[in-house]
Amino acid sequence: MxxxxxxxxxxxxxxxxxxxxxxxxxxxxxxxxxxxxxxxxxxxxxxxxxxxxxxxxxxxxxxxxxxxxxxxxxxxxxxxxxxxxxxxxxxxxxxxxxxxxxxxxxxxxxxxxxxxxxxxxxxxxxxxxxxxxxFSKEMGANAEAFNDNISRLTGVIGNLAARVATQLLPHMV
Structure with a gap:
C-alpha cells in the first residue's frame, strides 16, 4: 500500500x-x-x-x-x-x-x-x-519494511537451497 x-x-x-x-x-x-x-x-x-x-x-x-x-x-x-x-x-x-x-x-x-x-x-x-x-503513514512504512525483509529472507532461503542441492546432486547422480 x-x-x-x-x-x-x-x-x-x-x-x-x-x-x-x-x-x-x-x-x-x-x-x-x-x-x-x-x-x-x-x-x-x-x-x-x-x-x-x-x-x-x-x-x-x-x-x-x-x-x-x-x-x-x-x-x-x-x-x-x-x-x-x-x-x-x-x-x-x-x-x-x-x-x-x-x-x-x-x-x-x-x-x-x-x-x-x-x-x-x-x-x-x-x-x-x-x-x-x-493505513497510517507509519503503518505503511512498517508493512513495507516487513515485506522487504520477507523478500530478503526468501532470497537467502533460495540461495541456501541451491547450495545444498549443489552439494547433494553429485552424490545423487
Whole structure:
C-alpha cells in the first residue's frame, strides 16, 4: 500500500480509503491504481495542451484542474468531482468512452466506483475509517519494511537451497 501510494501520488491514508471503496464497488486495487495514475497523466497533459482531446473532455464535464492559486488539483479531488459528473450521466457508450478517455483502460471498470457520486464516496470512506481500514503513514512504512525483509529472507532461503542441492546432486547422480 505504501509503495502504491508513492507510485500514484496519493497519501496512503486516502489510498487505503479508496481501496475500501474500490473493494465494495468490485474494482481491483490494480485497476484503481492504473486509473488514478492515468487520470494524473491526463490532468498534466490537459494543462500542458489546453486544446487537446483530453482537455476538452475535462472542460465538457466542467472539471477544473487547477486550484484558485493556480496549482494543480490533486487527482483524488478530481476523482471525487468526476464521480459527481458520472453519477448524473446515464450508463451507456458515452459514459464508458469518457471514463476510458480520462482514466485509461481502467476507466470502464471504475464506473461502478464513480456512479454513486461524491456523497457515496464520502460515506464509504467514512466507513473505512470506522472499520479500521485506513493505513497510517507509519503503518505503511512498517508493512513495507516487513515485506522487504520477507523478500530478503526468501532470497537467502533460495540461495541456501541451491547450495545444498549443489552439494547433494553429485552424490545423487
Amino acid at each position: 505504501s509503495k502504491m501510494a508513492q507510485k500514484i501520488g496519493i497519501p496512503i491514508e486516502e489510498l487505503s480509503r479508496l481501496k475500501y471503496v474500490a473493494d465494495l464497488s468490485g474494482v481491483s486495487m490494480q485497476t484503481l491504481a492504473t486509473g488514478v495514475r492515468k487520470l494524473s497523466v491526463n490532468m498534466t497533459d490537459a494543462l500542458a495542451k489546453p486544446t487537446s482531446e483530453v482537455a476538452a473532455a475535462f472542460q465538457k464535464l466542467g472539471i477544473e484542474l487547477t486550484n484558485a492559486d493556480g496549482s494543480m488539483r490533486s487527482s483524488q479531488d478530481v476523482l471525487v468531482q468526476l464521480s459527481d459528473k458520472f453519477a448524473a450521466m446515464p450508463d451507456g457508450a458515452e459514459k464508458t468512452a469518457l471514463a476510458m478517455k480520462l482514466l485509461g483502460k481502467s476507466g470502464a471498470e471504475m464506473i461502478p466506483l464513480l456512479n454513486g457520486g461524491s456523497a457515496a464516496l464520502s460515506q464509504m470512506m467514512a466507513e473505512a475509517d470506522s472499520f479500521g481500514q485506513v
